[in-house]
Amino acid sequence: MMTVKVNGQDHQVDAEPDTPLLYVLRDDLKLNAAKFGCGLGQCGSCTVIIDGKAVLSCVTPMVLLDGKQVTTLEGLGTASQPAPIQRAFMEEQAAQCGYCIAGMMMRAQALLQRNSKPTDEQIRAELAPHLCRCGTHMRILRAVHRAARLMDTAELVPADKRSAQ
Amino acid sequence: MNASVILDRRRLLAGSGALIVSFSLTNAFAQDQSPPAAPPAPKPPGSLATSPYLDSWIRIDADGGITVYTGKAELGQGFKTAFQQIAAEELDVPFTSLKVVTADTKLTANEGYTSGSHSMQDSGTAIQNAAAQARAILVEEAAKRLDLPAENLRTENGAVIAPDGRKLSYGELVAADRLHVQAQPSSKLKDPAAFKVMGQSIPRVDIPAKVTGGVAYVQDLRLPGMVHARVVRPPSYGAQLVDCDAAAVEKLPGVVKVVRDGNFLAVVAKGEFQAVKAMQALSAAAKWKENAQLPKQDDLPSLLTTTLASKDSVIFERSNPSASSRKTIEATYTRPYQAHGSIGPSCAVAQFTDGAMTVWSHTQGVYPDRAAIAEMLRVPPASVRVMHVEGSGCYGHNGADDAAADAALIARALPGVPVRVQWSREQEHAWEPFGPAMVTKLKASIGDDGKIADWNFEVWSNTHSMRPGGAGCLLAAQHMAQPFAVPAARPLPLPEGGGDRNAIPIYTFPNAHVVHHFLPDMPIRISAMRALGAYHNVFSIESFMDELADLAGADPVEFRLKHLDDPRGRDVIAKAAEGFGWKKGQKVPQDRGFGFAFARYKNLAAYCAIASEVEVNRETGRARLVRAVAAVDSGQVVNPDGLTNQIEGAIMQSTSWTLYERVTFDESRITSVDWQTYPILRFDAVPEKIEVHIINQPGKPFLGSGETGQGPAAASLANAIANATGKRLRNLPLTRKRIKDAIDA
Numbered sequence: 001m002m003t004v005k006v007n008g009q010d011h012q013v014d015a016e017p018d019t020p021l022l023y024v025l026r027d028d029l030k031l032n033a034a035k036f037g038c039g040l041g042q043c044g045s046c047t048v049i050i051d052g053k054a055v056l057s058c059v060t061p062m063v064l065l066d067g068k069q070v071t072t073l074e075g076l077g078t079a080s081q082p083a084p085i086q087r088a089f090m091e092e093q094a095a096q097c098g099y100c101i102a103g104m105m106m107r108a109q110a111l112l113q114r115n116s117k118p119t120d121e122q123i124r125a126e127l128a129p130h131l132c133r134c135g136t137h138m139r140i141l142r143a144v145h146r147a148a149r150l151m152d153t154a155e156l157v158p159a160d161k162r163s164a165q
Numbered sequence: 166m167n168a169s170v171i172l173d174r175r176r177l178l179a180g181s182g183a184l185i186v187s188f189s190l191t192n193a194f195a196q197d198q199s200p201p202a203a204p205p206a207p208k209p210p211g212s213l214a215t216s217p218y219l220d221s222w223i224r225i226d227a228d229g230g231i232t233v234y235t236g237k238a239e240l241g242q243g244f245k246t247a248f249q250q251i252a253a254e255e256l257d258v259p260f261t262s263l264k265v266v267t268a269d270t271k272l273t274a275n276e277g278y279t280s281g282s283h284s285m286q287d288s289g290t291a292i293q294n295a296a297a298q299a300r301a302i303l304v305e306e307a308a309k310r311l312d313l314p315a316e317n318l319r320t321e322n323g324a325v326i327a328p329d330g331r332k333l334s335y336g337e338l339v340a341a342d343r344l345h346v347q348a349q350p351s352s353k354l355k356d357p358a359a360f361k362v363m364g365q366s367i368p369r370v371d372i373p374a375k376v377t378g379g380v381a382y383v384q385d386l387r388l389p390g391m392v393h394a395r396v397v398r399p400p401s402y403g404a405q406l407v408d409c410d411a412a413a414v415e416k417l418p419g420v421v422k423v424v425r426d427g428n429f430l431a432v433v434a435k436g437e438f439q440a441v442k443a444m445q446a447l448s449a450a451a452k453w454k455e456n457a458q459l460p461k462q463d464d465l466p467s468l469l470t471t472t473l474a475s476k477d478s479v480i481f482e483r484s485n486p487s488a489s490s491r492k493t494i495e496a497t498y499t500r501p502y503q504a505h506g507s508i509g510p511s512c513a514v515a516q517f518t519d520g521a522m523t524v525w526s527h528t529q530g531v532y533p534d535r536a537a538i539a540e541m542l543r544v545p546p547a548s549v550r551v552m553h554v555e556g557s558g559c560y561g562h563n564g565a566d567d568a569a570a571d572a573a574l575i576a577r578a579l580p581g582v583p584v585r586v587q588w589s590r591e592q593e594h595a596w597e598p599f600g601p602a603m604v605t606k607l608k609a610s611i612g613d614d615g616k617i618a619d620w621n622f623e624v625w626s627n628t629h630s631m632r633p634g635g636a637g638c639l640l641a642a643q644h645m646a647q648p649f650a651v652p653a654a655r656p657l658p659l660p661e662g663g664g665d666r667n668a669i670p671i672y673t674f675p676n677a678h679v680v681h682h683f684l685p686d687m688p689i690r691i692s693a694m695r696a697l698g699a700y701h702n703v704f705s706i707e708s709f710m711d712e713l714a715d716l717a718g719a720d721p722v723e724f725r726l727k728h729l730d731d732p733r734g735r736d737v738i739a740k741a742a743e744g745f746g747w748k749k750g751q752k753v754p755q756d757r758g759f760g761f762a763f764a765r766y767k768n769l770a771a772y773c774a775i776a777s778e779v780e781v782n783r784e785t786g787r788a789r790l791v792r793a794v795a796a797v798d799s800g801q802v803v804n805p806d807g808l809t810n811q812i813e814g815a816i817m818q819s820t821s822w823t824l825y826e827r828v829t830f831d832e833s834r835i836t837s838v839d840w841q842t843y844p845i846l847r848f849d850a851v852p853e854k855i856e857v858h859i860i861n862q863p864g865k866p867f868l869g870s871g872e873t874g875q876g877p878a879a880a881s882l883a884n885a886i887a888n889a890t891g892k893r894l895r896n897l898p899l900t901r902k903r904i905k906d907a908i909d910a
Binding site: 023030031035040074078079096099102128130136138 | 240241242243366368369371372373374375376377378379380381382384385387393418436437438441506507508509510555556557558560587589590806810811813814815816817818820821839840841845846847848849851852854855
């Protein structure tokens with residue numbers, strides 16, 4: 001058994017040390033957001049945040065996670081209580097099939113946590129490891145800009161006072 | 166077989182109480198219920214023509230709950246939201262008060278494949294008319310009960326209201342089985358001026374789950390007791406499994422079973438990563454005899470035009486000997502094999518219980534897939550149910566149907582256990598059926614009047630659909646010990662066409678000759694990819710139009726308008742040019758180029774014109790789209806933002822195909838097997854701006870728009886690169902190296 005801390009909670013999981021985090025998230029913890037896209041670290045669909053950094057969970061074995069904090073998209077908010085990044089993606093309708101989006105959002109979230117006012121160039125550079133096949137790029141960029149603005153104002157409003165929309 | 170389906174539906178619907186006596190899809194059943202044969206009447210519009218009963222589309226429960234049924238599959242195009250808008254509008258109910266059920270062989274009409282930009286035209290039209298007719302029936306019923314003329318009644322918020330304020334809810338009115346009637350050939354549709362829901366950019370219903378980690382994809386299904394399967398595919402087409410000692414694999418942790426059926430090899434484990442490791446071990450244990458002989462990558466154009474046998478047909482001919490010709494040019498354009506490249510590799514879940522097979526799949530066609538899977542399993546189709554669940558975007562026939570067949574074949578070996586099959590990235594890249602390679606040869610002359618006097622167009626292509634079809638279209642069925650042969654390829658018939666889609670020019674030329682060289686032999690596995698032949702044909706025609714404009718010394722936009730009669734096409738061209746700020750004799754900044762292109766998809770669906778600005782680095786050859794301005798006319802617009810999203814996506818995806826993409830292979834194997842060996846567009850190549858201008862046509866028929874941007878985006882980009890460099894590139898993709906070589910030549 002191994003212990004992994006995800007979205008603030010400790011979980012005991014029965015996984016081999018070489019198991020990539022992605023499978024533990026999806027199969028043991030039944031979390032949907034991190035996606036299997038390539039298993040090779042080439043597309044970004046599986047991105048989660050570990051100790052504040054965007055990490056590709058498909059190539060991160062469990063053995064490296066001791067004492068670390070994992071955050072997935074589920075840990076940020078819900079459909080009825082969305083986090084700023086989630087609200088921004090909804091408001092910009094920044095998805096077509098949406099398969100790549102959760103990974104994009106996690107990398108953007110990590111960026112915004114360390115740089116609340118990124119330039120367009122910085123956002124593009126940050127998202128470079130991520131692939132989108134539907135061609136939703138323009139909306140993704142707009143959504144990250146919007147999230148930055150929302151996070152600026154959201155910090156002034158306690159989470160339980162934020163409206164769903 | 167039909168009888169059991171009907172019984173099943175009767176049972177299903179008997180439980181639901183309200184409106185529905187039966188769910189009528191089969192002709193036999195429809196005949197049971199129909200009055201004696203009447204003289205043939207005009208068919209009702211859209212898919213009502215094939216599934217005419219209103220309650221195949223709209224169901225209203227006694228409690229007023231409304232469900233809309235579509236046989237089409239939501240693939241990320243957003244039509245589920247659009248259909249909900251259409252039904253809400255014509256029924257006069259709030260958008261949020263109804264839900265939409267998509268493709269499921271047990272519940273919805275058979276609308277074949279979700280392809281060819283047909284969803285709005287076929288299913289959207291059926292839902293619009295079914296909703297309007299259902300509303301009329303409810304008003305009629307209310308009129309009877311209230312003893313008032315129907316025209317004195319109005320509908321609002323799910324109820325029929327009398328002038329004196331009396332009100333009957335739809336739920337109260339439907340109790341008398343009133344919607345189990347065949348659709349009329351025409352409906353009294355709402356006046357577009359009165360639309361409240363249609364025409365609004367209502368947020369998509371599927372997005373909240375997708376951005377919060379909800380269950381949104383087939384990949385997210387977790388059935389009780391579900392196990393994980395991985396398939397070991399042959400290393401190359403047609404390879405034979407000569408030996409596989411699976412004993413060691415069967416002893417690996419978590420392994421439940423190794424399934425082998427001829428050349429079909431798979432392993433099932435309790436845990437997903439256990440299945441991955443077992444697959445690697447099984448793959449190492451498998452010994453294959455390879456016999457594939459793939460064509461030489463660099464010889465593709467001559468392979469297509471000379472080596473492969475072709476069936477030739479003249480598909481368009483116009484002759485006017487009085488037209489003079491002065492200057493003649495010719496050119497050859499080529500397209501390589503290209504991949505759908507879904508970000509999420511194909512996945513399916515299947516469960517075989519008590520002789521019934523249930524498959525959850527991101528297939529684009531639940532009914533055809535059901536027929537193919539049933540044939541593969543050698544069981545009646547009625548014993549198989551295929552339910553569509555969204556997957557990663559597919560853009561055509563990717564591995565979805567194959568993964569569904571894999572899951573069914575494996576699940577049959579494990580009765581009662583739900584089996585989830587997940588393809589690897591490498592399997593998706595190597596085994597998906599690609600968009601076919603194509604060659605076009607064009608020759609045309611300019612006359613004294615500066616217009617095109619004659620036009621010759623020839624296209625060489627495989628078919629553009631090897632969808633099931635039959636079991637022979639499924640990899641698992643091809644690989645079984647008692648295999649199903651790949652069916653003979655057939656060209657897709659005009660007017661929509663396949664390899665010849667959009668091969669007939671939309672422009673008016675006094676002399677024109679268009680030949681389709683259909684190539685039945687398929688050395689590489691191919692099938693439908695977004696826009697089919699239209700991508701390359703429009704790329705060719707619209708590139709050549711610029712070459713001819715140059716020859717005539719004319720502005721490209723002006724030159725197109727000179728040859729185009731269709732007023733809606735002219736409007737779209739004018740709109741894109743205006744939005745871009747296109748001007749005759751415009752000055753282009755250093756190392757930049759402007760390009761323009763136009764098409765009407767299939768010459769039947771949405772119109773799209775795109776103006777592009779590119780930047781070309783003369784040192785490296787790198788071309789980047791800086792901005793694109795599109796104009797689109799897709800008839801009556803239902804959700805403007807949804808349409809804009811489709812066109813933006815088409816431009817980005819087509820830009821990726823056009824600048825970067827080419828499937829590679831050696832003598833026997835596909836060698837582009839991941840994102841490193843098959844690079845696509847990344848954020849560093851994303852333009853500064855894409856603008857989409859919509860020309861709405863209130864009350865006009867919906868025109869499919871999911872694929873209309875692919876061809877124009879490619880040609881617009883190519884024309885802009887030619888404008889920037891002074892060099893014309895005719896071989897896709899327009900890579901950095903090819904551009905650099907052209908500049909240096």
